Amino acid sequence: MTALASIILAIAVTACTPTRVVEDSPAVVTDRQVDQAETLSRKGDFKGAARTYENLAAQSPGELRDRFLLRAAREYVRADDTARATTLLNQVSASLPRADFGLRSLVAAELALRGGRGDRALAELDRIPQPIPRELSPDVLELRARALFALNRPAAGVSTALERERTLSTQEEIRANQRLIWQGLQKSAAGNADFTPPAGASQTVTGWLDLGRAALGTARNPFSANEDIAQWRTRYPSHPANSLLAEDVLPQLNIGLDYPTQIALILPLSGRQQAAGMAVRDGFLAALLQQEASRRPLLNVYDSAEMGATTAYRQAVADGAQFIVGPLTKDEVTAIATSGETSVLTLALNQTNENVSPPPMLFQFSLDPEEEARQVAQRVTADGRMRGLVLLPNNEWGQRVFRAFDTELKTLGGQIAGMKFYDPAARDYSQPITELLLINESRARANALFAALGTRMEFEPRRRGDAQFVFVGAQPVQGRSLRPALRFHMAEELAVYATSDIFEPDAQGNNDLEGVIFPDMPWVISPDAASSQLRTTLSRHWPVRARGRGRLYAFGFDACRIVPLLKAGQFGSAHAIPGMTGLLSIDENGHVKRELDWAKVSGGRATPLGTAATASVR
Incomplete structure (x- = not known):
């Protein structure tokens, strides 16, 4: 059950009842549309429900319009369309009736949490008037627990979830609440949270926190999870989580490890893309080799640079491949997508060209800079910075x-005050940079004034004051020059955001990126044990590739992890897995979505930011 699932639609529509009805009255039409929206929502067609509520809002005045907008925003949240939900929520009047305030706070809190702002989610929940209505209590407590887990406060998250459990009545609801705790423990573990039980903690709370130490490893690298869970069950034989582990977690792990018996991997292993192809191959093999030999699928590897992607694909199918991973480049993926020969489940490791619609059996997984740019826009607005500057390569x-x-950014209500492309x-x-900051205009105004006065005075140019952040797109070499140049030209106090391309792990020059905020994969910035162990393995066995191609190694590792999800048809955010390249899920369009972690460069290192706001940029 989602955080908003139990909100009851209570809209009173009054109308006279004529003796003879010739056509439906507006009230009857409205009731029918409300029923339709509720039915669509119950069936899981959240976007359909949201559009129905939007139509109702467009036909309704005042408070009634706000109520329908709120319910449309709620349904868009359920459909994972947070941008549209945010837009509609911003259209709701600030002066709401008390009966609607709880729903507004729940929607706002959910959006804040999905935007990486657990602190803001808690603040929104605190705005709900007390006492909280009984029907809202489970949803409020659920969101509060999720926010606490996201803020790396697992002890408080567990306690809140257990408080929520006391408001539930059915075994199904209680099991869903246990899954909430399990997923929250995984979230906190990814942030390297402290799982030490507080003084006086009950055996139930202590057991959950102890389970947290195994939770992330189970999600990030399930191949070694059974042993960790077995040890925990020995320590806590009567803990209520045992039924969850036996009936949900362990069977799910088996699904997560259920691979086809034969897989083909198509990569460029010669030519210009050889290094990239080999890094992806090594990551894929690293994941595959962690399985028990008896369960490990047969893997055939094909060189797309030598054979051609389409020929390699045909050969893989002819050799009996039940699942194909690859190819790697955009042109190769487009060639496969337009060949008409996609006959087995295929996970392409890039995206097709924009004008190409992929066939039904082809899914797309990529390290997409555009998706990162969208997540940066979500972050700056979540951090309360709505107007900024953009500096990107031409x-x-x-x-x-x-x-x-x-x-x-525009969808979320933000605005670009100025932008420049650089060479x-x-x-x-x-x-x-001086043109972007309008320093050149400041100097020009001063020179005009001096000319008019016929004299010169002491003058210090000023940068523009209408921006709260700078979004920089750059590779490491350019980034290490751009950041100091921004500082030199009086932009020290502006928050600087970038995509992950700006940061190169283990590089001495990262000292020049001080204060830059960027999203990246857990492989690069997460301090958790599962990520650290794999980074160490790569550095030990392939030190050269670890320095220059680590992200591609993690990409290959996650490509292997995604295969069972596709085989089992596990799509949507409900089946997301914490991968090495981000929190991974497969959307309705067949794209693998990556929710990234956040870091800030401090002392040349990427310091994880978690979900807290980034108030200071120094």
Whole structure:
């Protein structure tokens, strides 16, 4: 059950009842549409329900319009369309009736939590008038527990979830609440939370917290999970989580490890993309080799650079592949998608060209800079920074990133105050930066004033004051020059956001990126034990690739993890898995979505930010 599932629609529509009805009255039509929206929601068609409520809002005045907008926003949240939900929530009047305030706070809290702001989610929940209505209590406590887990406060999260359990009546609801705790423990473990039980904690709370130490490893790397869970069950034989582990978690692990008997991997293992292809291959093999030999599928590897992607695909099918992973480049993926030969489940490791619709059996997984740009836009608005500047390279990559960032920022109510494209081959970025900050205009005004006065005075140019952040798109070499240049030109107090491309792990030059905030995969920035162990393994066995191709190694590892999800048809955010490249789920369009972690460069290192706001940029 979602956080908003038990809200009861209570809209009173009054109308006279004529002796003879010739046609439906507006009240009857409204009632019918409300029933339709509720039916769609119960069937899981949340977008259909949301559109129905939007139509009702467009036909309704005042408070009634706000009520329908709130319910439309709730349904869009359920449909994972947070951008549209945010837009509708912003249209709701600030002066709501008391009866609607709880739903508004729940929707706002859910959006804040999904935007990485657990602290804001708690603040929204605290705005609900006391005493909280009984019918809202389970939803409020659920969101509060999830926010606490996201803020790396697992002890408080467990206690809140157990308080929620006392408001539930059916075994199904209690089991869902236990899954909430399990998932929350995984979230906190990913943030390297402290699982030490507080003084006086009950055996139930202590057991849950002890289970947290195994929770992330179970999700991030399930191949070694059974042993960890077995040891916990020995320590806590009568703990209520045992039934969850036996009936939900362990069977789910078996699904998570249920691979086809034969897999084909199509990658460029020669030519210009050889290094990238080998890194992805090694990551895929690392995941596969952690399985028991008796359960490990047969893997055939094909060189797309030598054979051609389409020929390699045909050969893999002819050799008996039940599942194909690859190819790697956009052109190769587009060629497969348009070949008409996609006959087995296929996980492409890139995206097709924009004008190509992939066939039903082809899914797409990529390290997409445009998705990162959208997540940056979500982060800056969640951090309360609604107006900013954009500085991107003048190339095709920069154009793509700009379009994605600009669209998402505007959707969330933000605004770009100024933007500049710079030459990525240049060594001096003073001109685009001074133009972006309007320092050149400040100097021009001063020179005009001096000319008019016929004299010169002491003058210090000023940068523009209408921006709260700068979004920079850059590779590591450019980023290490752009960040100091921004600081030199009086932009020290502006928050600087970037995509992960700006940060190169284990590089000395990262000291020049001080204060930059960016999203990245757990492989790079997460302190948890599962990620650290795999990073260490890569560095030990392939030290050269670890330095330059670590993200691609993690990409290959996660590609292997996704195969069972696709085989089992586990789509949507409800089946998300914490991977090495992000929190992974498969959307309705067949794209693998990655929810990234956040970091800030401090002392040359990527310091995890978790979900807290980034108030200071120094």
